[in-house]
Amino acid sequence: MSAPAMTPTTTRVAARGQDVTKIYGSGDTAVTALDGVTVDFGTGTFTAIMGPSGSGKSTLMHCLAGLDTPTGGRITIGDIEMTGLRDRDLTTVRRDRIGFVFQSFNLLPTLTARQNVLLPLDLAGRRADAERFGTLVDSLGLSDRLDHRPSELSGGQQQRVAIARALITGPEVVFADEPTGALDSRTAATLLGYLQHSCRELGQTIVMVTHDPIAASYADRALLLSDGRITDAIADPDTDAVLAAMKRLEA
Numbered sequence: 001m002s003a004p005a006m007t008p009t010t011t012r013v014a015a016r017g018q019d020v021t022k023i024y025g026s027g028d029t030a031v032t033a034l035d036g037v038t039v040d041f042g043t044g045t046f047t048a049i050m051g052p053s054g055s056g057k058s059t060l061m062h063c064l065a066g067l068d069t070p071t072g073g074r075i076t077i078g079d080i081e082m083t084g085l086r087d088r089d090l091t092t093v094r095r096d097r098i099g100f101v102f103q104s105f106n107l108l109p110t111l112t113a114r115q116n117v118l119l120p121l122d123l124a125g126r127r128a129d130a131e132r133f134g135t136l137v138d139s140l141g142l143s144d145r146l147d148h149r150p151s152e153l154s155g156g157q158q159q160r161v162a163i164a165r166a167l168i169t170g171p172e173v174v175f176a177d178e179p180t181g182a183l184d185s186r187t188a189a190t191l192l193g194y195l196q197h198s199c200r201e202l203g204q205t206i207v208m209v210t211h212d213p214i215a216a217s218y219a220d221r222a223l224l225l226s227d228g229r230i231t232d233a234i235a236d237p238d239t240d241a242v243l244a245a246m247k248r249l250e251a
Protein backbone atom coordinates (compact mmCIF):
# COMPACT_ATOMS: atom_id res chain seq x y z
CA MET A 1 0.00 0.00 0.00
CA SER A 2 1.94 3.01 -1.20
CA ALA A 3 -0.74 5.70 -1.44
CA PRO A 4 -0.54 7.07 2.13
CA ALA A 5 3.15 7.81 1.69
CA MET A 6 2.49 10.12 -1.25
CA THR A 7 1.75 13.19 0.82
CA PRO A 8 4.43 15.72 -0.04
CA THR A 9 3.85 18.96 1.87
CA THR A 10 5.93 20.96 -0.57
CA THR A 11 5.89 21.05 -4.33
CA ARG A 12 9.56 20.15 -4.66
CA VAL A 13 10.66 16.59 -3.97
CA ALA A 14 14.11 16.07 -2.45
CA ALA A 15 14.11 12.29 -2.73
CA ARG A 16 11.78 9.84 -4.41
CA GLY A 17 11.48 6.09 -4.64
CA GLN A 18 9.22 4.57 -7.29
CA ASP A 19 8.23 0.93 -7.01
CA VAL A 20 11.55 0.10 -5.37
CA THR A 21 12.27 -3.58 -4.84
CA LYS A 22 15.29 -5.21 -3.27
CA ILE A 23 15.81 -8.94 -3.29
CA TYR A 24 18.83 -10.39 -1.54
CA GLY A 25 20.10 -13.76 -2.74
CA SER A 26 18.28 -15.97 -5.22
CA GLY A 27 16.28 -19.18 -5.49
CA ASP A 28 15.16 -20.80 -2.25
CA THR A 29 17.21 -18.43 -0.11
CA ALA A 30 15.97 -15.19 -1.75
CA VAL A 31 14.78 -12.53 0.70
CA THR A 32 12.50 -9.74 -0.50
CA ALA A 33 13.64 -6.84 1.68
CA LEU A 34 11.69 -4.18 -0.28
CA ASP A 35 8.50 -5.11 -2.08
CA GLY A 36 7.52 -2.21 -4.34
CA VAL A 37 8.00 0.90 -2.20
CA THR A 38 6.79 4.20 -3.66
CA VAL A 39 7.47 7.27 -1.56
CA ASP A 40 8.21 11.00 -1.87
CA PHE A 41 10.18 13.13 0.56
CA GLY A 42 9.18 16.75 0.01
CA THR A 43 11.88 19.38 0.37
CA GLY A 44 12.00 20.70 3.92
CA THR A 45 10.14 17.76 5.45
CA PHE A 46 11.26 15.53 8.32
CA THR A 47 10.22 11.87 7.95
CA ALA A 48 10.70 9.05 10.44
CA ILE A 49 10.86 5.51 9.03
CA MET A 50 9.73 2.91 11.54
CA GLY A 51 8.79 -0.75 11.61
CA PRO A 52 9.67 -4.07 13.20
CA SER A 53 13.17 -5.53 12.98
CA GLY A 54 13.74 -6.93 9.49
CA SER A 55 10.92 -4.88 7.90
CA GLY A 56 13.33 -3.20 5.47
CA LYS A 57 14.06 0.20 7.07
CA SER A 58 17.83 0.12 6.60
CA THR A 59 17.51 -1.38 3.14
CA LEU A 60 15.16 1.41 2.08
CA MET A 61 17.45 4.08 3.46
CA HIS A 62 20.53 2.52 1.86
CA CYS A 63 18.80 2.24 -1.52
CA LEU A 64 17.52 5.84 -1.38
CA ALA A 65 20.98 7.10 -0.39
CA GLY A 66 22.84 5.22 -3.11
CA LEU A 67 24.65 2.98 -0.61
CA ASP A 68 22.90 -0.09 -2.01
CA THR A 69 21.45 -0.83 -5.46
CA PRO A 70 17.77 -1.72 -5.74
CA THR A 71 16.79 -4.81 -7.72
CA GLY A 72 14.01 -2.85 -9.41
CA GLY A 73 12.35 0.56 -9.46
CA ARG A 74 13.73 4.08 -9.59
CA ILE A 75 15.36 6.42 -7.10
CA THR A 76 15.83 10.14 -7.61
CA ILE A 77 17.69 12.60 -5.40
CA GLY A 78 16.58 16.12 -6.35
CA ASP A 79 16.70 16.12 -10.13
CA ILE A 80 19.25 13.31 -10.33
CA GLU A 81 18.18 9.85 -11.40
CA MET A 82 20.27 7.47 -9.31
CA THR A 83 19.26 4.31 -11.12
CA GLY A 84 22.02 3.11 -13.41
CA LEU A 85 24.65 5.63 -12.27
CA ARG A 86 28.22 4.35 -12.29
CA ASP A 87 29.89 3.88 -8.90
CA ARG A 88 32.07 6.94 -9.40
CA ASP A 89 29.04 9.15 -10.10
CA LEU A 90 27.11 7.66 -7.19
CA THR A 91 30.02 8.53 -4.91
CA THR A 92 29.93 12.13 -6.15
CA VAL A 93 26.17 12.41 -5.59
CA ARG A 94 26.52 10.98 -2.08
CA ARG A 95 29.37 13.37 -1.27
CA ASP A 96 27.79 16.52 -2.69
CA ARG A 97 24.03 16.03 -2.31
CA ILE A 98 23.50 13.74 0.67
CA GLY A 99 24.35 14.08 4.36
CA PHE A 100 24.67 11.04 6.60
CA VAL A 101 24.29 10.72 10.37
CA PHE A 102 24.89 7.31 11.95
CA GLN A 103 24.12 5.90 15.38
CA SER A 104 27.84 5.39 16.03
CA PHE A 105 28.79 8.94 14.86
CA ASN A 106 31.47 7.64 12.42
CA LEU A 107 33.87 10.53 12.97
CA LEU A 108 37.51 10.15 11.94
CA PRO A 109 39.41 9.79 15.23
CA THR A 110 42.63 11.46 14.07
CA LEU A 111 40.89 14.62 12.86
CA THR A 112 39.72 17.51 15.01
CA ALA A 113 36.04 18.43 15.19
CA ARG A 114 36.70 21.27 12.71
CA GLN A 115 38.45 18.92 10.27
CA ASN A 116 35.67 16.34 10.59
CA VAL A 117 33.00 18.95 9.83
CA LEU A 118 34.93 20.22 6.80
CA LEU A 119 35.84 16.78 5.47
CA PRO A 120 33.07 16.49 2.81
CA LEU A 121 34.10 19.87 1.37
CA ASP A 122 37.80 18.93 1.47
CA LEU A 123 37.07 15.69 -0.38
CA ALA A 124 35.16 17.65 -3.01
CA GLY A 125 37.94 20.23 -3.34
CA ARG A 126 35.52 22.94 -2.22
CA ARG A 127 36.24 25.77 0.19
CA ALA A 128 34.04 26.30 3.20
CA ASP A 129 31.80 29.34 3.26
CA ALA A 130 33.08 30.93 6.48
CA GLU A 131 29.71 32.38 7.39
CA ARG A 132 27.87 29.09 6.85
CA PHE A 133 30.50 27.20 8.88
CA GLY A 134 30.34 29.77 11.72
CA THR A 135 26.54 29.80 11.85
CA LEU A 136 26.36 26.02 11.79
CA VAL A 137 28.90 25.33 14.54
CA ASP A 138 27.50 28.18 16.66
CA SER A 139 23.95 26.90 16.40
CA LEU A 140 25.15 23.43 17.39
CA GLY A 141 27.12 24.84 20.34
CA LEU A 142 30.43 23.55 18.99
CA SER A 143 32.42 26.77 18.65
CA ASP A 144 34.65 26.07 21.65
CA ARG A 145 35.17 22.39 20.78
CA LEU A 146 36.48 22.72 17.25
CA ASP A 147 40.10 21.86 18.07
CA HIS A 148 39.21 18.73 20.04
CA ARG A 149 39.45 15.22 18.66
CA PRO A 150 36.40 12.91 18.90
CA SER A 151 37.89 11.04 21.90
CA GLU A 152 37.89 14.35 23.79
CA LEU A 153 34.19 14.95 23.15
CA SER A 154 31.04 13.55 24.77
CA GLY A 155 28.69 11.36 22.75
CA GLY A 156 26.27 14.25 22.29
CA GLN A 157 29.08 16.56 21.14
CA GLN A 158 30.35 13.92 18.72
CA GLN A 159 26.88 13.54 17.24
CA ARG A 160 26.60 17.33 16.91
CA VAL A 161 29.90 17.28 14.96
CA ALA A 162 28.44 14.53 12.78
CA ILE A 163 25.31 16.64 12.17
CA ALA A 164 27.44 19.67 11.26
CA ARG A 165 29.42 17.45 8.86
CA ALA A 166 26.14 16.24 7.30
CA LEU A 167 24.81 19.80 6.87
CA ILE A 168 27.96 21.68 5.79
CA THR A 169 27.51 20.91 2.08
CA GLY A 170 23.88 22.11 2.07
CA PRO A 171 22.72 18.65 1.01
CA GLU A 172 19.49 17.88 -0.79
CA VAL A 173 18.64 15.38 1.94
CA VAL A 174 20.10 14.11 5.23
CA PHE A 175 19.69 10.41 6.00
CA ALA A 176 19.97 9.63 9.71
CA ASP A 177 20.15 6.02 10.90
CA GLU A 178 19.11 5.78 14.57
CA PRO A 179 20.93 9.08 15.25
CA THR A 180 20.01 9.13 18.94
CA GLY A 181 20.32 5.39 19.58
CA ALA A 182 23.57 5.79 21.52
CA LEU A 183 22.57 8.90 23.50
CA ASP A 184 20.78 9.50 26.79
CA SER A 185 17.23 10.83 26.51
CA ARG A 186 18.09 14.46 27.35
CA THR A 187 20.92 14.66 24.84
CA ALA A 188 18.71 12.89 22.31
CA ALA A 189 15.95 15.47 22.82
CA THR A 190 18.38 18.34 22.16
CA LEU A 191 19.62 16.73 18.97
CA LEU A 192 16.15 15.87 17.69
CA GLY A 193 15.08 19.44 18.46
CA TYR A 194 18.00 20.65 16.35
CA LEU A 195 17.08 18.36 13.45
CA GLN A 196 13.49 19.62 13.66
CA HIS A 197 14.73 23.22 13.70
CA SER A 198 16.98 22.66 10.68
CA CYS A 199 13.98 21.32 8.85
CA ARG A 200 11.41 23.95 9.86
CA GLU A 201 13.60 27.03 9.87
CA LEU A 202 16.26 26.18 7.29
CA GLY A 203 14.26 23.98 4.92
CA GLN A 204 16.50 20.94 5.35
CA THR A 205 15.02 17.59 4.27
CA ILE A 206 15.58 14.80 6.78
CA VAL A 207 14.84 11.08 6.59
CA MET A 208 15.46 9.26 9.87
CA VAL A 209 15.27 5.55 10.62
CA THR A 210 14.35 4.97 14.24
CA HIS A 211 12.87 2.40 16.61
CA ASP A 212 11.96 5.10 19.11
CA PRO A 213 8.39 6.52 19.05
CA ILE A 214 9.58 9.58 20.99
CA ALA A 215 12.20 10.31 18.33
CA ALA A 216 9.57 9.82 15.62
CA SER A 217 7.35 12.43 17.30
CA TYR A 218 9.82 15.14 16.23
CA ALA A 219 9.15 14.33 12.57
CA ASP A 220 6.38 15.72 10.34
CA ARG A 221 5.48 12.23 9.22
CA ALA A 222 6.10 8.67 10.35
CA LEU A 223 6.10 5.91 7.74
CA LEU A 224 5.62 2.35 8.94
CA LEU A 225 7.24 -0.50 7.08
CA SER A 226 6.19 -4.10 7.33
CA ASP A 227 7.64 -6.94 5.22
CA GLY A 228 9.23 -4.49 2.81
CA ARG A 229 6.08 -2.42 2.20
CA ILE A 230 4.86 0.90 3.54
CA THR A 231 1.71 -0.03 5.41
CA ASP A 232 0.92 3.18 7.31
CA ALA A 233 1.76 6.87 7.27
CA ILE A 234 1.06 9.16 10.21
CA ALA A 235 1.08 12.94 9.71
CA ASP A 236 2.37 15.06 12.64
CA PRO A 237 2.92 11.93 14.70
CA ASP A 238 2.84 12.01 18.47
CA THR A 239 4.33 9.25 20.59
CA ASP A 240 0.95 7.62 21.34
CA ALA A 241 -0.12 7.53 17.69
CA VAL A 242 3.18 5.91 16.72
CA LEU A 243 2.97 3.37 19.54
CA ALA A 244 -0.59 2.48 18.53
CA ALA A 245 0.42 2.05 14.88
CA MET A 246 3.33 -0.19 15.90
CA LYS A 247 1.00 -2.29 18.03
CA ARG A 248 -1.37 -2.64 15.07
CA LEU A 249 1.55 -3.89 12.99
CA GLU A 250 2.60 -6.45 15.59
CA ALA A 251 -1.00 -7.67 15.86
Ligand SMILES: Nc1ncnc2c1ncn2[C@@H]1O[C@H](COP(=O)(O)OP(=O)(O)OP(=O)(O)O)[C@@H](O)[C@H]1O
Pocket residue numbers: 024025031032033051052053054055056057058059060
Ligand atom coordinates in the same frame (compact mmCIF):
# COMPACT_ATOMS: atom_id res chain seq x y z
N1 LIG B 1 23.03 -8.20 2.83
C1 LIG B 1 21.93 -8.93 3.04
N2 LIG B 1 21.84 -10.20 2.59
C2 LIG B 1 20.73 -10.94 2.78
N3 LIG B 1 19.63 -10.49 3.43
C3 LIG B 1 19.66 -9.25 3.90
C4 LIG B 1 20.80 -8.39 3.75
N4 LIG B 1 20.53 -7.20 4.34
C5 LIG B 1 19.28 -7.30 4.84
N5 LIG B 1 18.76 -8.52 4.58
C6 LIG B 1 17.41 -8.99 4.94
O1 LIG B 1 16.48 -8.06 4.41
C7 LIG B 1 15.41 -7.84 5.35
C8 LIG B 1 15.33 -6.38 5.71
O2 LIG B 1 16.49 -6.02 6.46
P1 LIG B 1 16.75 -4.54 7.02
O3 LIG B 1 18.11 -4.55 7.65
O4 LIG B 1 16.49 -3.57 5.96
O5 LIG B 1 15.62 -4.42 8.14
P2 LIG B 1 15.45 -3.32 9.28
O6 LIG B 1 14.02 -2.98 9.31
O7 LIG B 1 16.42 -2.20 9.07
O8 LIG B 1 15.85 -4.15 10.57
P3 LIG B 1 16.47 -3.69 11.99
O9 LIG B 1 15.43 -2.82 12.64
O10 LIG B 1 16.67 -4.97 12.72
O11 LIG B 1 17.76 -2.95 11.70
C9 LIG B 1 15.69 -8.78 6.52
O12 LIG B 1 14.98 -9.98 6.33
C10 LIG B 1 17.19 -9.02 6.43
O13 LIG B 1 17.52 -10.26 6.98
